[in-house]
Amino acid sequence: MAKKRGRVLTGKRFMLGNYAVVEGALAAGCDFFAGYPITPANEISERMAARMPEVGGKFLQGEDELCSIYAVTGASLAGAKAMTATASAGFNYMLEGIGYAVAAELPLVIVDVQRCRGENYATQSDVMQMRWAASGDYEIIVLAPSTVQELFDHMIKAFNLAEKYRTPVIVMSETTIALMRENLVIPDEKDIEIINRTKPTVPPHEFVPFKADPDAAPPLPDLGTGYRILHSLNPHNEHGGISWDPDVFETMYDRVIGKITRNRDDIVETEEHFLDDARIVLVTYGSESRPALDAVNQARKEGIKVGLLRLITVWPVPEKEIRAVAEKVSVILTVEMNIGKYAGEVERVSDGRCEAVRVTKNRGEIHTPGEILAEIKEVAR
Amino acid sequence: MNKNPLTKYLRKGSLPHFFCPGCGAAQVMNYFLQAADKVALDFDKLVAVGGVGCTARIPVYLHVDALHGVHGRTLPWATGMKLHNPDLKVVIFAGDGDAAAIGGNHLIQAARRNLDVVMIVVNNLNYAMTGGQVAPTTPQNLRTMTTPYGNVEPPFDVCRLVITAGATFVSRWSTSRSRQGTNAIVKALQHKGFSLVEFVAQCPTNFGRRALRTGDPWKGIQWIEDNSVTRDEAKKLSDEELAGKFVLGDFVDYQRPVFNGSSVFIEETVEGEGK
Numbered sequence: 196m197a198k199k200r201g202r203v204l205t206g207k208r209f210m211l212g213n214y215a216v217v218e219g220a221l222a223a224g225c226d227f228f229a230g231y232p233i234t235p236a237n238e239i240s241e242r243m244a245a246r247m248p249e250v251g252g253k254f255l256q257g258e259d260e261l262c263s264i265y266a267v268t269g270a271s272l273a274g275a276k277a278m279t280a281t282a283s284a285g286f287n288y289m290l291e292g293i294g295y296a297v298a299a300e301l302p303l304v305i306v307d308v309q310r311c312r313g314e315n316y317a318t319q320s321d322v323m324q325m326r327w328a329a330s331g332d333y334e335i336i337v338l339a340p341s342t343v344q345e346l347f348d349h350m351i352k353a354f355n356l357a358e359k360y361r362t363p364v365i366v367m368s369e370t371t372i373a374l375m376r377e378n379l380v381i382p383d384e385k386d387i388e389i390i391n392r393t394k395p396t397v398p399p400h401e402f403v404p405f406k407a408d409p410d411a412a413p414p415l416p417d418l419g420t421g422y423r424i425l426h427s428l429n430p431h432n433e434h435g436g437i438s439w440d441p442d443v444f445e446t447m448y449d450r451v452i453g454k455i456t457r458n459r460d461d462i463v464e465t466e467e468h469f470l471d472d473a474r475i476v477l478v479t480y481g482s483e484s485r486p487a488l489d490a491v492n493q494a495r496k497e498g499i500k501v502g503l504l505r506l507i508t509v510w511p512v513p514e515k516e517i518r519a520v521a522e523k524v525s526v527i528l529t530v531e532m533n534i535g536k537y538a539g540e541v542e543r544v545s546d547g548r549c550e551a552v553r554v555t556k557n558r559g560e561i562h563t564p565g566e567i568l569a570e571i572k573e574v575a576r
Numbered sequence: 577m578n579k580n581p582l583t584k585y586l587r588k589g590s591l592p593h594f595f596c597p598g599c600g601a602a603q604v605m606n607y608f609l610q611a612a613d614k615v616a617l618d619f620d621k622l623v624a625v626g627g628v629g630c631t632a633r634i635p636v637y638l639h640v641d642a643l644h645g646v647h648g649r650t651l652p653w654a655t656g657m658k659l660h661n662p663d664l665k666v667v668i669f670a671g672d673g674d675a676a677a678i679g680g681n682h683l684i685q686a687a688r689r690n691l692d693v694v695m696i697v698v699n700n701l702n703y704a705m706t707g708g709q710v711a712p713t714t715p716q717n718l719r720t721m722t723t724p725y726g727n728v729e730p731p732f733d734v735c736r737l738v739i740t741a742g743a744t745f746v747s748r749w750s751t752s753r754s755r756q757g758t759n760a761i762v763k764a765l766q767h768k769g770f771s772l773v774e775f776v777a778q779c780p781t782n783f784g785r786r787a788l789r790t791g792d793p794w795k796g797i798q799w800i801e802d803n804s805v806t807r808d809e810a811k812k813l814s815d816e817e818l819a820g821k822f823v824l825g826d827f828v829d830y831q832r833p834v835f836n837g838s839s840v841f842i843e844e845t846v847e848g849e850g851k
Contacts, residue, residue: 269656
């Protein structure tokens with residue numbers, strides 16, 4: 196007979212990427228999951244269906260992605276650490292709810308296991324959809340794990356960022372890592388840093404629900420605790436009242452956007468390889484950084500001074516880090532698995548400081564190290 | 577001047593409301609507050625949920641925790657909050673478009689699950705906020721802004737729909753039956769499980785002027801009354817005689833387990849460490 200497993204499965208594991216997402220979420224304190232079946236994200240839902248009831252959380256299989264994302268927003272308002280998981284086509288539907296979650300400032304996590312055109316082809320084609328496709332103006336945090344270990348780690352990071360900034364955070368998974376089994380080390384529960392949303396410290400009659408510094412999120416009381424707050428998508432003033440005043444509109448969006456942009460240095464994370472003496476640098480993210488690093492190591496053996504900047508945070512753009520590279524090198528190669536999307540951001544930020552080359556692949560398969568090495572050699576000539 | 581005793585339940589500074597003179601949704605807000613007052617509802621534990629539309633504005637005026645502003649997703653919101661905190665009392669205010677068109681799938685799924693919420697549907701038979709377009713509840717042959725030659729589509733009966741799907745308390749009244757309607761909300765608030773109360777409501781500005789060719793609220797109310805029969809009267813009528821009629825009354829009231837999530841731990845059936 197089965198018995199309930201604990202929340203944090205400390206120890207060394209050999210685990211599927213999608214399962215690592217679940218274990219990372221649980222380690223982060225997630226206690227609500229809603230999702231709709233879609234390949235290649237199904238293993239997340241399936242494991243959540245088993246794990247949530249074990250730890251006293253709730254699992255919902257929604258009637259569609261809209262139900263899933265809005266159930267997550269409702270649960271979040273009620274005080275849950277809530278998440279959903281989907282794949283590209285399902286992410287399309289969830290955009291509506293992400294727009295609400297941004298405007299109403301709701302902490303939640305969305306995992307998008309990217310696929311393309313209804314098939315499980317490997318791709319990074321959602322990188323722009325994640326940033327821009329919901330209605331209304333906004334900033335959003337997107338993390339790009341590249342290993343099964345990072346799928347676990349980034350779930351904790353995502354929940355912490357969501358709680359800290361009262362905002363949806365997207366974990367940009369990919370078919371490549373989601374359906375891969377790798378070594379995973381799950382730390383002791385006491386070694387995991389957990390950030391929880393702030394709650395009001397004043398009684399309801401003194402609390403102004405949407406008042407905060409221009410770079411901060413206001414405290415968020417749980418529904419049903421007497422604060423009686425209106426959570427509207429519509430532009431709202433500090434008291435939550437719907438307003439058609441352009442000043443209110445501007446002030447609200449300035450803070451909702453500003454709490455991300457003004458904390459870029461706290462949010463952004465990158466990883467550097469051989470940047471000290473590099474003349475050529477690869478900028479890449481997600482699973483593409485794996486063959487890219489292989490290619491860099493091989494090129495180094497062959498005497499080419501090449502380095503790599505891996506973007507762990509894809510949005511907001513690590514502008515300082517990319518600019519610093521562009522100042523020093525002669526060529527940046529942006530390596531990604533799509534028609535060349537993020538390359539435009541790299542070109543914008545590098546702004547002519549160096550040559551910018553696109554190394555893109557849109558064939559439903561990841562780059563091989565050889566393909567990237569050939570591109571390095573081409574620019575090194 | 578005496579203040580309406582129900583104004584104590586309204587959010588300070590939220591008035592004046594934006595309902596047109598003679599609007600049925602405003603009456604239903606009144607009925608809800610009377611019912612809430614009667615059952616001494618704890619407004620600290622109440623969450624009022626509105627999507628988009630005229631009726632969806634009701635939560636904006638209530639001094640409670642409220643969600644507002646996304647079309648059709650009231651029930652998913654409610655599902656998330658009720659699963660996480662079953663002690664919350666959730667009341668949804670939805671127009672016919674919010675409930676039965678864009679939110680139609682959520683409606684039947686929530687009824688099937690027996691989600692423990694109250695859903696008050698103000699059915700004004702058209703899309704009123706957007707200017708009077710045809711809705712899935714618009715009676716046949718009537719003209720709207722998007723059916724200039726008359727509506728050719730047969731309408732939904734929202735109550736029959738949710739009864740079939742599994743709702744455990746379902747009632748329909750017109751706005752002119754204030755006592756019955758208020759009592760139905762009282763029963764819904766006291767019911768454990770998915771409760772839906774539909775009000776057939778006049779919309780003088782859009783449905784009235786376009787479909788009925790009159791912007792007079794009273795004439796709209798009279799037209800609904802002329803086309804209404806009670807549940808008991810309806811039993812004596814043939815299908816042909818019932819065509820186009822609004823049947824009023826309490827239809828179902830029974831108990832079955834309420835929704836507590838799609839996966840609930842049962843020791844014997846859980847797979848072990850395999851995964």
